[in-house]
Amino acid sequence: MAEVLVLAELNPAGGGVRKTTLEALTAARALGEPSAVVIAAPGTAVGVKDALAEYGAATVYVAEAPEVDEFLVAPKAEVLAQLVGEKSPAAVVIPSSPEGKEVAARLAIKIGSGFLTDVTEITADGTATQVAFAGQVIVHSKVTAGMPIYTLRGNSVTPEPAPAAGAEQAVSVSVSDAAKGAKVTDRVVEQKSSRPELTEASIVVSGGRGVASADNFSIIEALADSLGAAVGASRAAVDSGFYPHSFQVGQTGKTVSPNLYVAVGISGAIQHRAGMQTSKTIVAINKDPEAPIFELADFGVIGDLNTVVPQATEQINARK
Amino acid sequence: MNIVVLVKQVPDSGSERKMDPADNTVARAAADNVVNEIDEYAIEEALVVKEAQGGEVTVLTVGPDSATDAIRKALSMGADKAVHVSDEAIKGSDAVQISAVLAAALGQLEFDLVICGAEATDSQMSVMPALLAERLGLPQLSGARKLTVDGGVAKIERQTDGGYWAVEAPLPAIVSTWDTINEPRYPSFKGIMAAKKKPVETKTLADLGVDASAVGLANATTQVVDFAGRPPKGEGVKVTDEGDGAQKFVDFLAGQKIV
Ligand SMILES: Cc1cc2nc3c(=O)[nH]c(=O)nc-3n(C[C@H](O)[C@H](O)[C@H](O)COP(=O)(O)OP(=O)(O)OC[C@H]3O[C@@H](n4cnc5c(N)ncnc54)[C@H](O)[C@@H]3O)c2cc1C
Ligand SMILES: Nc1ncnc2c1ncn2[C@@H]1O[C@H](COP(=O)(O)O)[C@@H](O)[C@H]1O
Numbered sequence: 277m278a279e280v281l282v283l284a285e286l287n288p289a290g291g292g293v294r295k296t297t298l299e300a301l302t303a304a305r306a307l308g309e310p311s312a313v314v315i316a317a318p319g320t321a322v323g324v325k326d327a328l329a330e331y332g333a334a335t336v337y338v339a340e341a342p343e344v345d346e347f348l349v350a351p352k353a354e355v356l357a358q359l360v361g362e363k364s365p366a367a368v369v370i371p372s373s374p375e376g377k378e379v380a381a382r383l384a385i386k387i388g389s390g391f392l393t394d395v396t397e398i399t400a401d402g403t404a405t406q407v408a409f410a411g412q413v414i415v416h417s418k419v420t421a422g423m424p425i426y427t428l429r430g431n432s433v434t435p436e437p438a439p440a441a442g443a444e445q446a447v448s449v450s451v452s453d454a455a456k457g458a459k460v461t462d463r464v465v466e467q468k469s470s471r472p473e474l475t476e477a478s479i480v481v482s483g484g485r486g487v488a489s490a491d492n493f494s495i496i497e498a499l500a501d502s503l504g505a506a507v508g509a510s511r512a513a514v515d516s517g518f519y520p521h522s523f524q525v526g527q528t529g530k531t532v533s534p535n536l537y538v539a540v541g542i543s544g545a546i547q548h549r550a551g552m553q554t555s556k557t558i559v560a561i562n563k564d565p566e567a568p569i570f571e572l573a574d575f576g577v578i579g580d581l582n583t584v585v586p587q588a589t590e591q592i593n594a595r596k
Numbered sequence: 597m598n599i600v601v602l603v604k605q606v607p608d609s610g611s612e613r614k615m616d617p618a619d620n621t622v623a624r625a626a627a628d629n630v631v632n633e634i635d636e637y638a639i640e641e642a643l644v645v646k647e648a649q650g651g652e653v654t655v656l657t658v659g660p661d662s663a664t665d666a667i668r669k670a671l672s673m674g675a676d677k678a679v680h681v682s683d684e685a686i687k688g689s690d691a692v693q694i695s696a697v698l699a700a701a702l703g704q705l706e707f708d709l710v711i712c713g714a715e716a717t718d719s720q721m722s723v724m725p726a727l728l729a730e731r732l733g734l735p736q737l738s739g740a741r742k743l744t745v746d747g748g749v750a751k752i753e754r755q756t757d758g759g760y761w762a763v764e765a766p767l768p769a770i771v772s773t774w775d776t777i778n779e780p781r782y783p784s785f786k787g788i789m790a791a792k793k794k795p796v797e798t799k800t801l802a803d804l805g806v807d808a809s810a811v812g813l814a815n816a817t818t819q820v821v822d823f824a825g826r827p828p829k830g831e832g833v834k835v836t837d838e839g840d841g842a843q844k845f846v847d848f849l850a851g852q853k854i855v
Contacts, residue, residue: 348736348737348754348761348763349726349736349738350730353730374722374738374739377721377722377723377726378725378726378736378738379726380723381691381723381726381730382726382727382730384692384727384817385695385727385730385731389817390690390692390816390818391691391692391817391818392818393720393721393722393723394720394721407826408615408720408823409613409718410609411826412612412613412825412826413613413615413823413824413825413826414823414824414826415615415822415823416820416821416822416823417818417819417820417821418818418819419817419818420816420817420818420819421692421817421818422817457729457734457735457736457765457766457769458737458764458765458769459763459764459765460761460762462761462762463756463761463762464759464760464762465758465759466759466760467758467759468758469758473757474757475757479854503849503854503855521741521755521776522755522756522757527609527717527720528633528715528775531720535854536849536852536854546609546610550609553826557852557854558832559845559848559849565834565836570832570834571829572832573832574829575832575833575834575835575845575848576832576833576835577835577836577837577841577842577844577845578835578837579837580837583841583842584837584842584845585842587842587843588842588845588846591843592846592849595846595850
């Protein structure tokens, strides 16, 4: 069977593989036999090999070198291009993070291929599905030049185990000077959270301007915690200083596609919809019965979030 | 400090956007076209750097004739001059091909810094800085929420989930900006009047030495096979809270086996 390379995306420092990697391994099986590629600092692969094998990696290519972490994006694309040259895979699948998309872009130039970003599905003939214009249009696309490269949007595919050998194969890494242009001098975490990461979470609870203050976002957080959810925010809530920008959902923020999206005090402007419209189930809580968010909602409560949300949180906690 | 700022004209994300069934491309001619929103932040950042360090800001755009509106907007904000690459053969080009045209145009300009937006609202790809960095062999400083330029070195804070990465590179380099980086100015009346007299150079593929076979729908590296409107959602359930709204919400979640 044809080999398909899947670039593994890892959590920082010993945090294991990200769910998006397991999704990519699952999606890649439509095209052939997946092999995982770990391009990371030395000592990283041992902690993630088993998970990669469990989700279908016949081979785990291990390219470990300090430079791939010390410089932005370019070294990873270089190593991946080298591996593509050696293995001639049928395709490359990469999780659709900002870095993943940039690796895909640079790889495409290096090997003379086309690439498709944020695909939600890949079929056996290589056709991919993409969602355009704030979720209003579904597009089917193909790569027509070179070996196809796809980046897979998080939460579009359910990861399914398919145990495989996961045979480790070391890849020798030599990073060119040209790839050492942009040096990463520090990685700063400003908000540490025990909640799931926004783009990976299977439930997201978001607050908008209707939440009315930063303090009052605690009721959004409490509902999120009762559901094991991530917290999101509309741009209006972020601009008003209620919640940090890295939690913004929408066109200029994160695109999320969880099983359940709960929009609280959010009107449902098109730019907000752009980031959440493909969520499987949508619930809206809003005091304005005319709020456009209700057009999207599978379930809507017309009411004051200050009463409805705490009551719901209490009831969900009581069920545990 | 000479800066080239990349500006794209896109269909307004706030109005209905369509695909053209004739060739499966974005319907741009009939659209309500505007400057890609995040590019205004790139323009502002270029102006801020120029105001501190001197030099010139050149706007570069690849797009149809209507893209002159986007150029005028950038010039009225304070950019000095513009290069507009316009050629019928470019229609339908994908990101890889546009990057070849932009790279060729950049090759004819002198710059210390290229600044672009982090993402176009039509493609939502966020890949142009990476494509150009790869083609031109320049350092990529993408996804910035902060930029400082000092002593021939550019430093950014690359926005990440819950924080940032500090990244630096020697000039010349390519920077892309998010909307967290600044607050774009509004063009003043004086700026709008002045923009009318600023030079805009129009270039064709021939001027850039790019072969027409490298661009256009027929030679694209990706192809839209078909498209369709997303099937409308079935009518949802809506309840008015009369003391039991929370209960009904939780019952709904239970029915979905979520709680
Ligand atoms: C280029 C561009 C990009 C953008 N990108 C994004 C983006 O990435 N993400 C994003 O979210 N937005 C984005 N926006 C902004 C977007 O257009 C809207 O301004 C924003 O989504 C509105 O946020 P909101 O719904 O919280 O606020 P509002 O529009 O003010 O709505 C608040 C809602 O809360 C309801 N409400 C108020 N009080 C209560 C209460 N006590 N109980 C119940 N309900 C209440 C109101 O009825 C209203 O429906 C962008 C805009 C532009 C122009
Ligand atoms: N045709 C174009 N002309 C000029 N700049 C562009 C063009 N396409 C993309 N860009 C720039 O690249 C950025 C990222 O675009 P994208 O990678 O398509 O999301 C945009 O914000 C623009 O600054």
